[in-house]
Amino acid sequence: MTDYIDNPNKYQTDNTPVAQAMMRAQAAQAEADRAKQDAVAAEAIERAKREEIDRAVELSVRNNPQLQAERMGISTNRVITSQSAGVIPPMTEVEKTHVKVLGGIEVSYSQAKDMAEVGQITQAEFNKAVVDGLAARGYAAPKSFR
16 A cells, blocks of 8 residues: 655655645645635625615615604605695585485485485484595585584
């Protein structure tokens, strides 16, 4: 059996099959080391990019007034209607409103008023129908209907 010596310099000048195998193994090991270093460097670059993106996102979120308002419970995308502003329409607009009575039947204001007068619906049902009809159009109801 052949006795090996692990000194790589010994095999540099030796052309035996064992020496050639040792030189190939050393070259393969050196290539593997370079590949590992390249992978570690690429991973470090990727991690640095991710950290930079995370910092930028955090800075953007921290300085975003809309997100700050939402976190404090302030709604920033509300639509302001005349109802939310408390605008009450003139009686002519109230009389143009269609209302739903008797489980969803849509009738005009004057028809619903006549139904309430003859007792087909209660005055409370008529008032609620008018309030709902005005709300659908974006108006607040006059105090007499609340």
